[in-house]
Amino acid sequence: MATDLVAEAQGGADDPRTLHQQVLARLRQSILLGRIEPGQALTIRGLAADLGVSAMPVREALRQLVAERALELMDNRRVRIPPMTIERFDDLIAARVVLEAEAAARAMPYVTEGLIARLEAEDAVINAAEAARDYDSWIGANFSFHAMLYGAAGQSAFLPLIESLWLQIGPFLRRAMRTLAGHYTVDRHSEALAALRRRDTMALRIAIEADIRDGIAHIGSTLIRSDMLGKVPEGNMA
Amino acid sequence: MATDLVAEAQGGADDPRTLHQQVLARLRQSILLGRIEPGQALTIRGLAADLGVSAMPVREALRQLVAERALELMDNRRVRIPPMTIERFDDLIAARVVLEAEAAARAMPYVTEGLIARLEAEDAVINAAEAARDYDSWIGANFSFHAMLYGAAGQSAFLPLIESLWLQIGPFLRRAMRTLAGHYTVDRHSEALAALRRRDTMALRIAIEADIRDGIAHIGSTLIRSDMLGKVPEGNMA
């Protein structure tokens, strides 16, 4: 098993979270950042060994990720990252567009100057990461940017749904990104920030939707290249 | 293809599903149909005893339901049906509207005469259940109707998200329904069916949105009555 599948040990001995929550967080991040190969076989014991825990927390974390559709439970009873198809990808993007546009619009009343400042800071991280071709930071900061905005109203019912969509797209997003450069011809985040400052909800919706479609458009065509689909019947190891 | 939500939840000895999947299906149905009191404390051992299984499958099922936001993991590490608030309810309905309207529109190209016939049959069940004040059948058939439509294109990424929303609303939907009668002044399902026959996507969107808002409108106000919010501090056992 690849030992670097899940990096970043963040769980100290005094972590109040349960072990399975820590495992879940690490696996989630690995999936979102595309560190787990779509065809790769995920085994409970293997992950447990990698993470230095017993099988139990891993089992529970995997169940949770299956429920979030980040992983798929096959007939074999094995879990894997579900293969991508054109239709599914199209669905995921469409769902992102309607959910995130609505979530952004509904967050508008709760937008404060402080939030805008934090979003600007996050956007700076994104731009820096893009310049440095640091995909991990780019994806992570990008997600933070969106989540920060949608969560402005406090806990929102939208956020978990959107997170599920990101987790489903993540593995393929990164793979497609590797083959591209400078995909963002227009900085949609700047447009979104401008709309926020003007309290222009409609412009915000448009900016968010454009952001999603822009960042994803080329990827859709890239995905068509069959090796992207993760259809590897039974990939093994890293 | 009624989803597993309404599929037969009980499994015989030759049920190919794993135990935790059967437990999950039964719990899911119980939640959707509002059989579990919002404040009620759900204990692993209690549920295991009720269902005649060991603790393990119950644990995994509960995790999965927590991931779907049907249940909530409290700081006590106990799980319960999350209490409803006005804000959350509003969020859930808004998410349903945008997701289901889009899902319906995207299903349109795949709508066949056979599907319409099945939808009509399901609608008949709904009407019969309403006349008989059979809330279990009503909720179940209602979900089937929607799921059948959204799933017309085969497995859709929308369906799991929508299912999560129904599960979050379910417990309170039923409670509010008890206090009402004849909430459907207009049969939105008939409007939706008519739109389907005409292949009128926009009319379909409108009908679906109206269906959601109609069925829920009074409930929103009913929810305000504090005892609906599930703020019951600590119910006990199953």
Next chain:
DNA sequence: CGCGCGATTTTGTGATCACATAGCAGCATG
């Protein structure tokens, strides 16, 4: 040298156990 086919290993599932903590009741004390 290719191809089935059976033995071995791996893996998921479910059950049980050990432990720490939260909940709760009963008792003692002011």
Next chain:
DNA sequence: CATGCTGCTATGTGATCACAAAATCGCGCG
């Protein structure tokens, strides 16, 4: 009689074990 403390019980969490099914590998056959 109210209140705080103490012990017991209930509960969640994590580990380990047993078992069946699946996957893998290696041997033998054509």
